[in-house]
Amino acid sequence: MKLIGNYTSPFVRKISVMLLEKGITFEFINESPWHDSSRVKDYTxxxxxxxxxxxxHETWYNSSIIAAFLELQHQAPAFLPVDPRDQLEVRLLETLADGICDSGLLIVRELQKDPAQxxxxxxxxxxxxxxxxxxxxxxAAAEGKWLNGPDITLAETLFKRDSFARTEPPAN
Structure with a gap:
């Protein structure tokens, strides 16, 4: 399995956290979509x-879709609760976290423009x-239901807690 991304992408981080926590072995290929020489378009x-x-024969893209694919592998820990309604609540928080990151990326892209522009x-x-x-x-974190609770959820992968701060895959 290969994860294509770059070290600064919060969306790549989400998938990295899931892969690491689930103990799924993967190769990381550092590719920035912002460079002219990028090969990211070869994958998606x-x-x-x-x-x-x-x-x-099988490539997945978009962090939410990749996360859904990883959950279908049924490897612990589960990042989504079993109940469909509860899953929607976690997915809503995931969407909120993704949106925050999207806004941050838009600011970064704006700051890369010529100041007059x-x-x-x-x-x-x-x-x-x-x-x-x-x-x-x-x-939501103060409630402790889907954020800041005893188990990691998909909603927390962009802003992982210190206890999930592993930087290398677990030893097999």
């Missing part, structure tokens, strides 16, 4: 990371989304 038509190559109003709009999103995540 969208040219975005992450992409997960299972074998020569940057849109302060767009950056402020994205910062406001981040603030509201973090407030909502903080409220």
């Amino acid at each position: 038509p969208l040219g975005k990371v992450p992409a997960l190559i299972v074998d020569e 940057q849109s302060e109003s767009e950056m402020l709009r994205q910062r406001d989304k981040i603030r509201r999103g973090l407030d909502a995540l903080e409220a």
Whole structure:
């Protein structure tokens, strides 16, 4: 199994955490979608990371889809609860965390523009989304049901807790 991505992508991080916690062996291929020489588009038509190559006939892309695929492997720990309604609640928090990261990436991309071309109003709009999103995540964490609880959930993989801070795959 190969994970295509770059070290700074929060979406690649989500999948890395899942693979590491599940003890799934994988090879990491560091590819940035932002460079002209990038081969990311060879793995996914969208040219975005992450992409997960299972074998020569099977490639998955988009972190939420890859996460769903990994959950279908039924390897512990489960990142989603069994109850479908509870799964939706965790997926909603995952979407919130993804949206916060998307807004952060938009700010970074805006700051990479020539200063005369940057849109302060767009950056402020994205910062406001981040603030509201973090407030909502903080409220969910205070509840302790799907964030900050005894078990890691898919909603926590972008902002993993220290106890899940492994940086290398577990020894087999």
